[in-house]
Amino acid sequence: MIKGSCLCGKVQFQITGEPHSLSYCHCSRCRKAAGVFSAVLIGKGDDLSITEGHDDIAKFVPDSEWKLERCFCKNCGTSLGDMATGDIYVVAASALDDEPKIRPTLHIHTASKPDWYDIVDDLKKFEGDYLPEK
Numbered sequence: 001m002i003k004g005s006c007l008c009g010k011v012q013f014q015i016t017g018e019p020h021s022l023s024y025c026h027c028s029r030c031r032k033a034a035g036v037f038s039a040v041l042i043g044k045g046d047d048l049s050i051t052e053g054h055d056d057i058a059k060f061v062p063d064s065e066w067k068l069e070r071c072f073c074k075n076c077g078t079s080l081g082d083m084a085t086g087d088i089y090v091v092a093a094s095a096l097d098d099e100p101k102i103r104p105t106l107h108i109h110t111a112s113k114p115d116w117y118d119i120v121d122d123l124k125k126f127e128g129d130y131l132p133e134k
Helices: 028-034
Strands: 003-007 012-015 023-026 038-044 048-052 057-060 070-071 079-085 087-090 107-108
Touching: 012 023, 028 038, 028 070, 038 079, 048 079
Parallel strands: 023 107
Antiparallel strands: 003 012, 012 048, 023 038, 038 087, 057 070, 070 079, 079 087
């Protein structure tokens, strides 16, 4: 089990099961929320549960083709990622309290990264989404 929380501790969650990946996401949403990119833990949606603070989670749904809800704590503003969105969860790795016991393996949405940022590691790169079969 992997536990996580926001900065003020009002929102707490847990992840059971093994995550699909720990990825660096360069989509415009993650750039706006976290800077140049965001480290995100991705796994099976049913493996994520909010254990405290359901009412403390604010959701922003952009008016675009991406209808994923960007979640954050109403009190402290901690970015939580997209949380559970159907079949998968996308959680900001910065909100994890426990080690996920996996290392980053890839960069996703590299087509959206800013031109002034160069990816200098040897991890796999995908211009859009990538979700390995599990």
